[in-house]
Amino acid sequence: MRKNLLTVSALIAAFAALTATFGDLLMLYVSNSRRPEFLLPALPEACLWVGGALGVIGIPFYSLGYHAASRILRNISKRAARAVFFIGSLVGILGAVIHGITALKIYADLEAGAAAQDPLLSVLNWGPIIIVLWALAAVFVILASSIFCWFAMNGGGLVPLLVGLANPALVTVGLSVVGMSTPLLRSFLIPSAPNVAHVVFFTACVWAHRSGLIINKD
DSSP, X not given: OHHHHHHHHHHHHHHHHHHHHHHXXXXXHHHHTTOGGGOOOOOOTHHHHHHHHHHHHHGGGHHHHHHHHHHHTTTTOHHHHHHHHHHHHHHHHHHHHHHHHHHHHHHHXXXXXXXXXXXXXXXXXXXXXXXXXXXXXXHHHHHHHHHHHHHHHTSOSXXXXXXXHTOHHHHHHHHHHHHTTSHHHHHHHHHHHHHXXXXXXXXXXXXXXXXXXXXXXX
């Protein structure tokens, strides 16, 4: 019964991450469609608010996914399991705040008629608050990912190894490297990479729990 509940929790979190990713893409499309080099047809402004709402509502559910991830470690280190859950929950809160602020900043740029530019440059121009929030979120993701990866990959066997490698920090880096290959991917994939990475991570946790993976002490 508990195994089924943890699988459902990870599944809900994976769906929430997918929803947040769709919200990212809607907001990015509204912003990037103003860039003449992409030749993208414009979307209604309402799509910006739909995209913002999807992330603000969906990202807090990441706590369910991090809880499911933490339970994979519960038999080897209760302290590590608690840390993954606690830090991951902070990622969900910060992520929702960042997503909401991003929607507001894009709207402010639209209203001001500001020149469209690369999303990463836009973030740098939005001031220190969102940069600090991004930095904090990155630190928390790296911490939670490092703890999870270390204990999972030392669990022995292929499933723990693959689940450990699916941690959101590592997947985000991989997606960002791919995103550097073209201007279009740079403008869509890199900014949405953290949420895409959580889709991968929580899906891996679903697989782990369905496989009955609980890492035990030697």
